[in-house]
Amino acid sequence: MVKIGQIELGSFPLLLAPMEDVSDPPFRAVCKSNGADLMYSEFISSEGLIRDAIKSRAKLDIFEYERPVGIQIFGGDEEPLAMAAQIVEAVNPDLLDINFGCPVKKVTCKGAGAGILKDIPKMVKLTAAVVKATRLPVTVKTRLGWDDDSKNIEEVAERLQDVGIQALTIHGRTRTQMYKGTADWTLIGKVKNNPRIHIPVFGNGDITIPEQALDARERYGVDGVMIGRAAIGYPWIFREIKHFMATGEHLPPPTVEERVAICKEHLQKSVAWKGSVVGVLEMRRHYTNYLKGLPHIKDFRARLVTASAQDAIEAILDEVVFHYRDYLFERSATLPTIQDVLSSGAQATGCNVYG
Numbered sequence: 001m002v003k004i005g006q007i008e009l010g011s012f013p014l015l016l017a018p019m020e021d022v023s024d025p026p027f028r029a030v031c032k033s034n035g036a037d038l039m040y041s042e043f044i045s046s047e048g049l050i051r052d053a054i055k056s057r058a059k060l061d062i063f064e065y066e067r068p069v070g071i072q073i074f075g076g077d078e079e080p081l082a083m084a085a086q087i088v089e090a091v092n093p094d095l096l097d098i099n100f101g102c103p104v105k106k107v108t109c110k111g112a113g114a115g116i117l118k119d120i121p122k123m124v125k126l127t128a129a130v131v132k133a134t135r136l137p138v139t140v141k142t143r144l145g146w147d148d149d150s151k152n153i154e155e156v157a158e159r160l161q162d163v164g165i166q167a168l169t170i171h172g173r174t175r176t177q178m179y180k181g182t183a184d185w186t187l188i189g190k191v192k193n194n195p196r197i198h199i200p201v202f203g204n205g206d207i208t209i210p211e212q213a214l215d216a217r218e219r220y221g222v223d224g225v226m227i228g229r230a231a232i233g234y235p236w237i238f239r240e241i242k243h244f245m246a247t248g249e250h251l252p253p254p255t256v257e258e259r260v261a262i263c264k265e266h267l268q269k270s271v272a273w274k275g276s277v278v279g280v281l282e283m284r285r286h287y288t289n290y291l292k293g294l295p296h297i298k299d300f301r302a303r304l305v306t307a308s309a310q311d312a313i314e315a316i317l318d319e320v321v322f323h324y325r326d327y328l329f330e331r332s333a334t335l336p337t338i339q340d341v342l343s344s345g346a347q348a349t350g351c352n353v354y355g
């Protein structure tokens with residue numbers, strides 16, 4: 001049984017990655033109902049929380065059915081991070097995660113996100129301050145190191161464990177790699193197999209099919225895997241991995257009816273949580289991924305991303321089901337790029353830092 005503090009997560013938990021402009025409550029709801037064991041909010045700026053910025057506050061919304069759920073914060077200064085930890089504690093999530101992995105310049109140049117990987121003593125200090133400021137279990141998500149010449153994750157893991165973090169998620173790239181190339185799981189495995197490390201270590205990076213999750217467990221020994229892009233438009237990834245790990249067999253891919261049903265549920269939750277205008281607008285980034293694999297879907301997609309009323313969108317989705325009712329999907333293993341995610345709608349509603 002993998003445990004973070006008192007939170008029991010089963011034998012090989014599947015975590016939904018924090019993703020800005022994606023991992024909001026509507027998306028988390030469809031991932032939860034398809035088997036995600038632990039989910040995280042989008043990252044929240046500690047400075048924004050303290051300023052009471054509306055965007056930061058909205059990201060604090062969590063619902064009982066989501067538990068266990070973690071809230072992720074980022075920042076480069078001790079005091080705001082500690083204050084943000086107290087604000088987060090007040091909304092009572094199950095845990096608090098610190099983002100030391102965001103590779104984007106706007107974040108790293110302030111010594112936050114992966115920027116901190118250049119200054120390990122400061123990283124340790126910030127983490128200790130957060131652990132001290134809250135009763136919540138504190139976890140960290142980070143990368144292998146700043147660049148190829150400074151892959152310091154082994155030292156980082158030990159030192160963060162020593163100041164009290166209760167789990168570590170490692171993305172298998174350096175900061176300078178951003179999302180290029182492929183994730184390297186070897187070092188993740190080394191951290192996990194260090195006899196000094198007793199907290200759970202979760203691996204992250206490029207998991208798209210059940211075989212890779214099994215490999216992560218068997219070859220690298222990680223306690224669980226975190227999945228990001230592969231869940232976008234495909235929340236079934238969680239149940240597919242679970243089924244495969246339990247039986248060695250693949251579930252059949254979801255039918256077009258199932259895809260559209262979940263897409264509609266996502267839309268309904270989006271409208272219920274964000275209101276009809278923003279809810280519809282922000283949903284636009286998801287249609288391409290829900291309908292991925294369907295041939296000649298361009299015209300339907302164009303209509304979906306220009307329709308502005310929920311019932312009109314639902315009617316188009318019903319047409320999709322009718323049109324493709326006999327279509328047999330093949331299993332797909334391609335990841336949407338960050339640009340794919342953003343180009344279909346996120347940019348319309350603000351600036352996504354991760355883009």
Ligand SMILES: Cc1cc2nc3c(=O)[nH]c(=O)nc-3n(C[C@H](O)[C@H](O)[C@H](O)COP(=O)(O)O)c2cc1C
Pocket residue numbers: 017018019020021022041042043072099101102141171204205206207226227228229230337338341354
């Ligand atoms: C659109 C987008 C937004 C992201 N936002 C965050 C974030 O807020 N916090 C974070 O720690 N990582 C963020 N990430 C990184 C993911 O959590 C994850 O580490 C990355 O996508 C690699 O995992 P994957 O290969 O399973 O997608 C984001 C990634 C994407 C694609």
